[in-house]
Amino acid sequence: MFYTKEQRNIIDMLFPGMPEYHRVLDSIGDFCERDILPGAKSVDQEGLFPKENLLRTAGKGIFGLPFPREYGGGNYPFPVYIAALEMLAKACANTALHVSIQGMICEGIRLFGSDTQKTRFLKEEGLAEGRRLIAFALTEPCCGSDVRAIRMKAVRSKEGYILNGSKMLITNAGEAEFSLVFAKADKGISAFLVSSRARGFQVMKTIPKLGFRGNQLSAIRLEDCLVPEEDLLGDEGKGLEYAKQILNSGRMTIAAIGVGIAQAAFAKSVFYSKKREAFGEKIANFQLVQEKISDMATAISAARLMTCHAAYLKFRGEDAALQASQAKLFSSEMSQKVCDQAIQIHGGYGYTDAHDVHRHWRDARLLTIGEGTSDMLRLLIAHLALKEG
Ligand SMILES: Cc1cc2nc3c(=O)[nH]c(=O)nc-3n(C[C@H](O)[C@H](O)[C@H](O)COP(=O)(O)OP(=O)(O)OC[C@H]3O[C@@H](n4cnc5c(N)ncnc54)[C@H](O)[C@@H]3O)c2cc1C
Known part of the structure; x- marks a missing residue:
């Protein structure tokens, strides 16, 4: 049984009398064991981006589990999502990592985005459901832990913000259609939803690494990359x-x-x-x-x-x-x-x-x-x- 007895007991403890949660998690457990687990070794050995797995995972509704229905989500409590992610990681950690990164960014859009951004990115672009992917771009060559020291600049212009600088060690930037990019604007560090097709947005070559070989790691360079004002997440300076x-x-x-x-x-x-x-x-x-x-x-x-x-x-x-x-x-x-x-x-x-x-x-x-x-x-x-x- 992929959905373990202990997981079941915890869900019972937190949400007594909710058999629906067990039905969903049982079904996700079967899916992970049948559809994801068999290919996990080759995803690692061949360094394959698990695109097929991510499509299936999206189809199964795992990406969207904790998000409201209006954005294409399942509206399940966060612990149910956590139990699903544990099973997905047990089957294929490469697949689970991307679901996890996507989930945290979507949560950021849900918490801090405008209504228009939530509708556009979470629902229409399909980020909550996992139909399209988004990368998280915070780390820079100069600094990872010391986030305040990032150097990427966002300068306001008539058309929007012009971003310049580099990001480093970014998971799946080359596979994602969007990135959440952090940059320093006049009022301080701010977060921007940037399309990978934006002019001046360049993903550099893949960086070889020890594990998670199915997820590509790269640097990103932004050169005079124009980001429309409406794609600033929340308020300037609150990044x-x-x-x-x-x-x-x-x-x-x-x-x-x-x-x-x-x-x-x-x-x-x-x-x-x-x-x-x-x-x-x-x-x-x-x-x-x-x-x-x-x-x-x-x-x-x-x-x-x-x-x-x-x-x-x-x-x-x-x-x-x-x-x-x-x-x-x-x-x-x-x-x-x-x-x-x-x-x-x-x-x-x-x-x-x-x-x-x-x-x-x-x-x-x-x-x-x-x-x-x-x-x-x-x-x-x-x-x-x-x-x-
Ligand atoms: C496979 C992989 C995927 C990644 N994916 C992403 C991604 O998608 N997006 C993204 O933005 N980043 C990503 N990162 C970057 C990751 O978040 C950073 O590597 C991490 O935050 C550490 O930053 P750093 O590598 O610059 O190390 P540094 O900050 O330079 O730290 C080096 C060492 O010094 C220690 N150290 C630093 N400051 C202190 C202190 N004050 N006290 C004690 N010890 C300290 C650290 O703990 C560490 O051991 C990824 C990294 C890897 C390896």
Whole structure:
């Protein structure tokens, strides 16, 4: 069963008497197992952008799960979306990552966009449903964690804003029809919805990397790129505030991806440990292997609960900045550790391509870096905890 008993119990705890949520998640679980999982290894090995998977995922309604019906969404509570993303990541992390990035940007448009922008981008352009893709362009060659230091400029002209500068390490910029670009305008950092077809918008060549090989990473260069005034998201100068909110939502989805990846590595480890023999015994009988299995299972459950807690606070409209950061920090580090233990349980074969275990470790490695490194999250968590205390 792809939709696990523990996930079911959590949804029951949060939303008692809602069998519809189980029906939807059961059906998404079947879809992930049947339609997404079989191609996941080749997406990684061949470095294929999972376009077909994304189309199917959009068709299944997963992109749109948390968004209002008027924008083509399913209007489901955020924890239901989180449970779906976990299953998608368990099947294919490459597919889940793009759904996660798209979801956080759409949430930003929902929260801060004008009514016209919401109708145009979320509904007509099909971003909420995932019919078209959008990239998130914040990081620059000079700076990632130190967001305030970005150098891209947005100068106001008669026709709109003229953007100049470079973005770095941007996921799927070449595949997306739009990017949410952050740049410094007169009143401070601002966010712009920029079409990839805009004159002066150039995606540079793909950057090879360790994991998430199905998602292309590139730099973007904007040279005198004209962005109409109506494509400024919200108000000029509020880009940093928006980025924080957008990333709070993104961090919950990254935490869910961490759980999904770990769950995939864990399932392979349990299966292998029951088959592989050493010293005349199944290796699952050795207590040192059992210790790993026990630690892995416990850490996955803890991360899942933290992630669902943050998602539930968001669903209730509460400030979940602290819980989102905690869930992302814990889940991403947990995922890395669990995948490392999975390689260990597979012995030498875990290091080879044969058992497709190191894919999970390579994918998990990104999660402690993107959308706030573990160091930056520790600083933020300490700041928020000290303030609350
Ligand atoms: C595969 C991949 C996909 C990505 N996708 C996107 C994307 O789609 N859009 C996007 O905008 N960005 C994306 N990024 C960029 C990512 O968000 C940044 O790499 C990340 O925010 C860190 O920034 P940096 O790489 O510039 O590291 P730096 O900020 O230079 O940090 C380097 C190291 O110093 C540490 N450090 C920095 N400041 C402090 C401090 N004050 N205290 C303690 N330690 C500190 C960091 O934790 C880190 O370990 C992606 C990155 C990767 C690898």
